[in-house]
Amino acid sequence: MTLIRYIAGRLVVYALVIMFALTVLFFVPRLGPTDPIEAMLAKVSSQGAYMDAAQVDALRQSLADTFGLGGSLWEQYGAFIKRIVLTADFGPSLSMYPTPVMELIRNALPWTFGLLLTSTLIAWVLGNFVGLLSGWKPNSPTSRVMEGIAICLYPIPYYILALVLSILFSYVWKIFPLTTTIRGAPWSWELVTSVVWNSFLPAMSIVIVVFGWWVISVKAQTTALREEEFVRYARLKGLGDGRILTRYVLPNAILPQITFLALQIGLMFNGSLITEILFDYPGLGLLIYSAVLQGDFNLLMGTISLSVIAVATATMVIDLIYPLLDPRIRHR
Amino acid sequence: MRNFFLHAPFRLYLGVALVALCVILGAILPWFAPGDPLVWYTAPRNQNPGAAHWLGTTSLGQDVFWLLTYALRNSLILGLIVAGLSTIIGVFLGLAAGYAGGWLDRVLSFFMDALLCIPTLPILILMAALFSGQLALPIVGLLLVVFNWPYPARQVRAVALTMREREFINVAWFSGESSVRILVRHIFPYIAGWSAANFINTVLVGISTESALAVIGLSSAQQATLGTMIYWAINYQALLGGKYVWIGSPVIAIVLLFIGLFLVSSGLSMRSSARRMSV
Numbered sequence: 001m002t003l004i005r006y007i008a009g010r011l012v013v014y015a016l017v018i019m020f021a022l023t024v025l026f027f028v029p030r031l032g033p034t035d036p037i038e039a040m041l042a043k044v045s046s047q048g049a050y051m052d053a054a055q056v057d058a059l060r061q062s063l064a065d066t067f068g069l070g071g072s073l074w075e076q077y078g079a080f081i082k083r084i085v086l087t088a089d090f091g092p093s094l095s096m097y098p099t100p101v102m103e104l105i106r107n108a109l110p111w112t113f114g115l116l117l118t119s120t121l122i123a124w125v126l127g128n129f130v131g132l133l134s135g136w137k138p139n140s141p142t143s144r145v146m147e148g149i150a151i152c153l154y155p156i157p158y159y160i161l162a163l164v165l166s167i168l169f170s171y172v173w174k175i176f177p178l179t180t181t182i183r184g185a186p187w188s189w190e191l192v193t194s195v196v197w198n199s200f201l202p203a204m205s206i207v208i209v210v211f212g213w214w215v216i217s218v219k220a221q222t223t224a225l226r227e228e229e230f231v232r233y234a235r236l237k238g239l240g241d242g243r244i245l246t247r248y249v250l251p252n253a254i255l256p257q258i259t260f261l262a263l264q265i266g267l268m269f270n271g272s273l274i275t276e277i278l279f280d281y282p283g284l285g286l287l288i289y290s291a292v293l294q295g296d297f298n299l300l301m302g303t304i305s306l307s308v309i310a311v312a313t314a315t316m317v318i319d320l321i322y323p324l325l326d327p328r329i330r331h332r
Numbered sequence: 333m334r335n336f337f338l339h340a341p342f343r344l345y346l347g348v349a350l351v352a353l354c355v356i357l358g359a360i361l362p363w364f365a366p367g368d369p370l371v372w373y374t375a376p377r378n379q380n381p382g383a384a385h386w387l388g389t390t391s392l393g394q395d396v397f398w399l400l401t402y403a404l405r406n407s408l409i410l411g412l413i414v415a416g417l418s419t420i421i422g423v424f425l426g427l428a429a430g431y432a433g434g435w436l437d438r439v440l441s442f443f444m445d446a447l448l449c450i451p452t453l454p455i456l457i458l459m460a461a462l463f464s465g466q467l468a469l470p471i472v473g474l475l476l477v478v479f480n481w482p483y484p485a486r487q488v489r490a491v492a493l494t495m496r497e498r499e500f501i502n503v504a505w506f507s508g509e510s511s512v513r514i515l516v517r518h519i520f521p522y523i524a525g526w527s528a529a530n531f532i533n534t535v536l537v538g539i540s541t542e543s544a545l546a547v548i549g550l551s552s553a554q555q556a557t558l559g560t561m562i563y564w565a566i567n568y569q570a571l572l573g574g575k576y577v578w579i580g581s582p583v584i585a586i587v588l589l590f591i592g593l594f595l596v597s598s599g600l601s602m603r604s605s606a607r608r609m610s611v
Binding site: 013016017020021024025028029151152154155156157159160163164167171216266269270273274277278288289291292295300301303304307308311312315 | 343442443445446448449450451452453454455457458459460461462536540541543544547548550562571572576579580583586587590591593594595598
């Protein structure tokens with residue numbers, strides 16, 4: 001019963017958060033100095049695309065829909081929310097007219113998702129492993145060196161690391177490609193290797209930073225757990241280090257890391273946007289960037305609304321999974 | 333104060349040293365600049381590091397060393413202002429939420445949670461795009477404050493919640509001390525350590541987010557910040573020309589500054605948690 005209440009409460013907060021974010025997105029364009037529609041139309045026609053009067057009118061209508069500029073402010077707001085939540089329709093892209101925005105997003109999303117998921121998993125496994133071992137013997141030289149490395153890696157922003165990696169491995173020592181060029185027919189061996197090859201540096205820039213964070217926090221956890229009664233008891237029972245670590249310490253050290261994971265996702269997402277732009281990686285970040293450069297407002301609203309919803313959803317899912325894993329949590 | 337440094341962990345010293353280095357570079361040296369390093373073609377173009385130009389010059393004829401000091405200064409000012417405002421607002425609203433409870437707490441907590449799980453960068457990019465790609469630095473700073481006050485607010489709220497139940501607060505309350513006095517005398521000392529750590533951390537986040545915007549050319553490109561230096565270096569193909577110093581110096585400055593800030597902030601929070609343990 002309490003579990004159901006907890007889930008229901010979390011879902012309500014989730015819905016409210018999304019409404020709040022969309023409200024912000026609705027009002028932000030209204031703060032801008034210019035009439036966005038006329039500015040966009042001027043930009044489109046100045047780029048030399050010829051359009052007759054009917055096409056211009058259709059475009060103006062589509063823009064007005066996106067901005068929700070019809071009727072009173074409240075009607076506009078209602079129409080805007082309905083458009084996004086119910087129909088997930090952002091109209092056609094302006095720079096790649098008439099491809100729908102949703103189609104562009106659908107093509108980009110797997111790349112961002114794959115990059116984030118893979119690098120998060122690698123960093124999580126590596127970071128927990130190293131953090132656990134170095135927390136078990138916190139004063140040994142190896143443990144101190146590992147922590148020192150982690151502390152120096154964690155504060156470096158993703159995009160700086162991305163720059164450093166591309167300087168080192170694409171300019172100085174030319175082993176990885178500078179920009180993403182993916183070759184191969186759909187689902188061939190060549191495609192798979194090409195994807196891995198091209199994703200290596202962007203993924204590394206995320207893995208290294210996140211790895212540092214896991215090492216720091218898991219080490220702190222493990223060091224604290226070593227002093228706990230039940231670990232001492234296990235040692236008195238004569239169990240080996242390996243068994244104590246995997247059966248007694250690990251399950252307890254891992255749990256708080258899952259909440260940190262929820263907090264990290266938003267940050268990682270921010271980081272991956274810039275990483276994608278720097279590496280020309282065909283994900284959501286690059287899509288947002290090209291929308292900015294080309295003044296494609298429909299695309300911009302679509303990508304950003306979706307990215308906000310995606311991060312909020314990921315955070316909520318992790319919050320919901322957490323009590324299933326931790327028997328100690330009481331649902332208040 | 334002496335006591336403070338006697339018990340501070342090693343990482344705090346190292347962090348303070350690194351930050352001090354950046355502050356000297358950014359706060360004091362710009363006064364000695366031989367001219368405005370932002371102006372193009374005041375120096376010969378594409379020079380390698382040497383006696384006349386310590387870190388060489390850019391393709392635009394700017395002295396990299398003096399440009400770097402200006403960039404550090406602007407980035408530090410931005411970080412300090414963002415962190416200062418966020419901390420003040422956060423501590424104030426966090427105390428209000430934790431201390432008042434009821435609907436005020438619920439409303440404030442909701443805004444904290446909502447702002448925390450909205451990714452900042454896309455919204456900043458949207459703003460930058462609407463202001464035709466050129467946000468002035470003060471506006472960037474203001475936006476960063478909006479997204480960063482919830483971090484201190486949440487922590488302070490949690491502390492305030494536990495403090496309400498403490499015996500000595502009740503004693504102070506019943507002995508007729510005013511709310512303001514209780515806040516200042518009894519609650520503030522508890523949150524001061526955390527707030528200091530958080531302040532440093534927000535300086536880091538502020539500088540980092542502005543640089544992220546700047547690297548892709550969406551912050552104020554006319555101002556020198558660490559991020560815009562990288563932006564211009566990428567834009568003028570510094571790497572293809574083999575001018576690693578031009579792009580490398582802001583990168584190294586950011587790395588040193590951030591490691592320093594992180595060491596200070598984690599050293600401070602280690603210290604404040606150690607003190608709470610020992611009490």
